[in-house]
Amino acid sequence: MKFAAICLISMLTMYSCSSTQGNQSNKDTDTVVLISTNKGDIKVKLYNDTPKHKENFIKIINDGTLEGTLFHRVMKGFMLQGGDPNSKNAGPNDRLGSGSLGYRVDAEFNTKYIHKKGALAAARDNNPEKASSSCQFYIVQGKPQTDEQLNGIENNGGFKYTPEQREIYKTMGGAAFLDQGYTVFGEVVEGLEIVDKICAMETAPGDRPLEDVKMSVKVLN
Numbered sequence: 560m561k562f563a564a565i566c567l568i569s570m571l572t573m574y575s576c577s578s579t580q581g582n583q584s585n586k587d588t589d590t591v592v593l594i595s596t597n598k599g600d601i602k603v604k605l606y607n608d609t610p611k612h613k614e615n616f617i618k619i620i621n622d623g624t625l626e627g628t629l630f631h632r633v634m635k636g637f638m639l640q641g642g643d644p645n646s647k648n649a650g651p652n653d654r655l656g657s658g659s660l661g662y663r664v665d666a667e668f669n670t671k672y673i674h675k676k677g678a679l680a681a682a683r684d685n686n687p688e689k690a691s692s693s694c695q696f697y698i699v700q701g702k703p704q705t706d707e708q709l710n711g712i713e714n715n716g717g718f719k720y721t722p723e724q725r726e727i728y729k730t731m732g733g734a735a736f737l738d739q740g741y742t743v744f745g746e747v748v749e750g751l752e753i754v755d756k757i758c759a760m761e762t763a764p765g766d767r768p769l770e771d772v773k774m775s776v777k778v779l780n
Contacts, residue, residue, distance in 0.1 A: 608669050624642075628773070638699045644694060712735050
């Protein structure tokens, strides 16, 4: 089954800590991940409100699953997707996007987190629970959304955007049609220009960049 950001063709939360909280567990601190590529570096923070995805992402980074994998699917004005373990040392004509680790991660939808530009989200196949791929993920580039588009998504999805979320979509842009269908578990904090650079690359049929974009991933804190 193909994993895709869509079934294929698949505000900032602040944490305050007083001096009396000095011995609190580090579960409330941001985890920042560095994704290094030949096109530049992208830093993402992982949300604490999506603990299963956060734990799994840290696990597959630390065990080397993502090391040397490609951003194998790139769509300008939409997103870049990677993490397929089959993309390591893949030949130029290899079809990618179906790799997995043999398990899924339970969906963790949260209306606080939208598919704005820079959103980090989990790819999935079309399983009815909308559970996430064990390893494949995507970063949104997207494009500006209109009130009319957002109204339609609200009506179809049965949820409401806040005024702040609407403003983000209308100015920064994103991929609102994925909201509450795919788990958003983090966001880019540095390197949005690298997301734009990768999304602008020339691609072959199947949306794989003609030039491989290989990643090296590590947890910074």
